[in-house]
Amino acid sequence: MPEGHSVHRIARQFERNFVGRTVAASSPQGRFAEGAAVLDGRTPTEARAVGKQMFLAFDDLWLRVHLGLYGAWDFAGEILVDPTIASANGRMGQTNQRGTVLGDEPIMDAAGENSLSSIGAPRRTRVHVRMSEQTTGLGDDLEWPPPVVGQVRLRLMTDITCADLRGPTACELQSTDEMLATVAKLGPDPLVGDVAEGEERFTRAVRRKPTPIGQLLMDQNVVSGIGNVYRAEMLFRARQNPHTPGRDVPEETVRALWRDWVRLLAIGVETGQMMTMDDLAPEDYRKAMASRDDRHWVYHRAGLPCRVCGTAIVVEEMAARKLYWCPRCQA
Template identity: 80%
Template structure:
C-alpha cells in the first residue's frame, strides 16, 4: 500500500500540472462515468494530501477524494512539470541524503530500485512504467516526440484527468468519490494528524494525547489512520525499531517522551520520503551506501522485510509475525 510520502508526491505533481487548468475527465473503465462527467470541463482549484488520501478541489465547490488503498496508482503521461522539491524519475533533480549532500551531481544513471520505485510515470503502488513519459524541458528529461496524444488507455483506468498537454490515469483505488466541501472536511476530520498538514504543535499534542489513552498495541496504533496519518507497514516497523520499542506495548504504557520521539521521527522521515520517493529509514550513510540503499530495499531498512536475517545492531534474528492482518518485523532483543 502506498504510504503517506507517495500521496504527498502525487499531490505536488497535481499542483504543478493540473491546478489552474481546465480538466478533461473520463472513465475508460466505466466505473466512474457519472463522476467524470461532473468533473469534465471544470478548472482544478487546489489539491492537498492528508495521510494516504488526496483531495482535489475543482470549481463549483466539487472535491475529488482518492484513496489508493492496496493496489491503486496514478500514472502520468505527456509533458509533466516536476515539482522542484522532489526527486525526478531520471534521478537528475538533486536527490539528497539527510546531510544535504547532492548525491546525483554528474550521475549518468538514475537511482531506481529493483521494483522500479521512485518513478514519475507511476506514483503509488510500485509498478513498472505503463506509458511513455515525455519530460518537459525544465526537468532536463528526454522527450519522446513520437508518443501519441492522447496516450492510449492501458489497463483498467477508473479515471483519466487531462489538460491539453498532461494526462493522469488512476487505476485500482479503494476510493474515488466526489464530495461537497462539508463532506471533504468531514473526511479530513476522521484522519489523524499529518506532519505536513496543519499546526506542528497541535499535531504533536493530538498524537500524544490519543496514544496515551489507548490500551491498544502501539504497533496497531501507528497503522490506525485515525490516530496518525500516513504510516504504513514499512514506516511502522522502522519507526518502532528506531525507537527501540516493543511493538506489543499498549499505547498508554509507552512513556510520553517515547511517544513524542515517535512523532518527531515521523515528522523527520516523511519529508525525506516525499523528496526522494523512497522510504529511507537509515541515517548517516556514506554517499556510496546511500546510493546503494536508494537502489535496493535490502539496504534501506533496519528490520522491514528482513525476517530471519541478523539484526544490523545486535545480530539477533529479525522476527516476522502477523498483527492486525499485516506483517510485522521487529528485533526481539533491541525492542525487548
C-alpha cells in the same frame, strides 16, 4: 500500499500539472462514469494530501482518492517537476522513470518505489518520459493521447498531460463539508497544520489507548500516513516493543515517534523513497537508494540478522499486516 510520502508527491504533481488547467475527464473502465461527467470541462483549483488520501478541488467540489493496496496514478506527457523536491543530496532533480537523481546520475531503484510516471503501487512504466529539472517532453515516440491500457477508473487530461487512476480503494466526489468531515476524522499529518499541535494530538491519542503501539501507528485516526514500512522502521528506531499498549509507552517515546515521523516523511517526500537508515557512508547511501533491501533496518528482513545485535528478525501478523521487528533490540 502507498504511504504518506507518495500521496503528498502525487498532490504536488497535480498542483503543478493540473491546477489552473481545464481537464477532460473520462472513466474508460466505466465505474466512475457519472463522476467523470461532472468533472469534464472543469478546472482544478487545489490539490491537497492528508495522510494516505488526496483531495483535488474543483471550486466547491472535491475529488477524493484513496489508493489503498493496489491503486496508482500513471502520469504521461509533459510533467512539470516540483522544484521544492530535491534529490537526497540537496541538488535539484526529482526522479527519472525508475530512480532518484543525484546530480546528473540516476540511482536506479528496481522496486520502482519512487517512480514519477506511476506513483502508488509499484508498476512498470508504459510511456516514454524524459526527465529534466524543469519539464519532460512529449517525445516523438509517445502516442497522444496515450492509449488506455487496463482498467482505468478515471482519466484526467489537459492538452499536454494525462493522469490515469487505477485500482483505488476510494474514488468519489464530495462537497466541501463532506471533505472537511473526512479530514476531521483523520489523525495529524506532519505536513498539514501545525506540527506542534499535531504532536500533542498524537501523544494524547496514543497515551489513552490500551491498543498495542504497533497497531496504533497504522491507525489513520491516530496518525495519518504511516503504513507497514514506516511502522516497522519507526518502532525499531525507537527500540520500542510493538506489543506495548499505547498507554504504557513512555510519553517521551511517544513524542520521539512523532518527531521521527516528521523527519522521515520529509525525507520520503524529498527523495520518493522510504529511507530510514541514518548516517550512511556515501557508497552505502547509494546502495540504499538503489535497493530497498539496503535502506531499512528490519522491514522485509525476516530471518536475517539484526543490523545492530545480530538476532534474527521476526515477522508476525498484527492487525492482518506483516510486522517485522527485532525481539532483542525491541524487547
